[in-house]
Amino acid sequence: MHMIIFDHIKGDIYPTRLGQEVCKPGHSYGPAVRDHFLIHYIAKGRGTFHTGGREYFLESGQGFLITPDILTYYAADDRDPWHYYWIGFKGGGAARLLAHVGLDTDHPVFNCRDHKRLLACFSSMFSADVKKRGGDLHLLGDMYHFFAILAAQNQTGIRSTDLENPADRYVRQSAEYIKNNYSQRITVDEIAAHVGLNRSYLSTLFKRETGISLQQYIIDFRIRRAAALLLSTDLSVGDIARSVGYEDPLLFSKIFKNQKGLSPRNYKKVYQTSQDPCL
DSSP states (O other): OEEEEOOSOOSSSEEEEEEEEEOOTTOEEEEEOOSSEEEEEEEESEEEEEETTEEEEEETTEEEEEOTTOOEEEEEOSSSBOEEEEEEEEOTTHHHHHHHTTOBTTBOEEEOSOHHHHHHHHHHHHHOOTTSTTHHHHHHHHHHHHHHHHHHHOTTOOOGGGGSOHHHHHHHHHHHHHHHHTTSOOOHHHHHHHHTSOHHHHHHHHHHHHSSOHHHHHHHHHHHHHHHHHHHOOOOHHHHHHHTTOSOHHHHHHHHHHHHSSOHHHHHHHHTTOSSOOO
């Protein structure tokens, strides 16, 4: 396996990892979930991809999309195991770009007639030296070229911005920004700058469209994530507080109790064995 991890490139859409693997017969991964988008493209061989209760039999010239927080499993064929490339990515613009090329959770598989060009894109991405000035732009350019090839061959792609009114678009972009940055310090000013609106106007628009303020939305998102971590990990309250963007565990505990009616520790005691946790 050959993999490169990028931890310093940021933007509306940005790569997080790039790799390839010549799999052994029956090699598999999962079932597991990811916290980022991940596309695999099959250079040779064949295998199966399982997601959403469906099974896909795939071979050279095809690829598949893994979306965040969706359980997936994939395995190489026992007789003709696949050799695939992959690219992982994040960013507020990722879902829009995928919609443009016709890929989403319900449509995770694609075919590529221009096999050589797509392989050349991966080869060029591997050659990008992101430590040198301009190397990150080289990589981003190749990644957009990759999606351009897919878009040119996929007539089902949707320009998501064509289907949205401006208010919906600004709300979605704000929510995506929060989802991608909730573990860090977030201000309404930063969100407004990200979507290109005046702070006051965005705050009014968001409250009108969703019924809650941007600040409350950030709190709600963080506390939902914290509740999930409390029930699924053995992390301390302090570790969970920092993981969801609160440097002060005492402040986090106070906000958590205001939201959930229980302290983090009591919440874990009450709901850890419950079949219907109040997330």
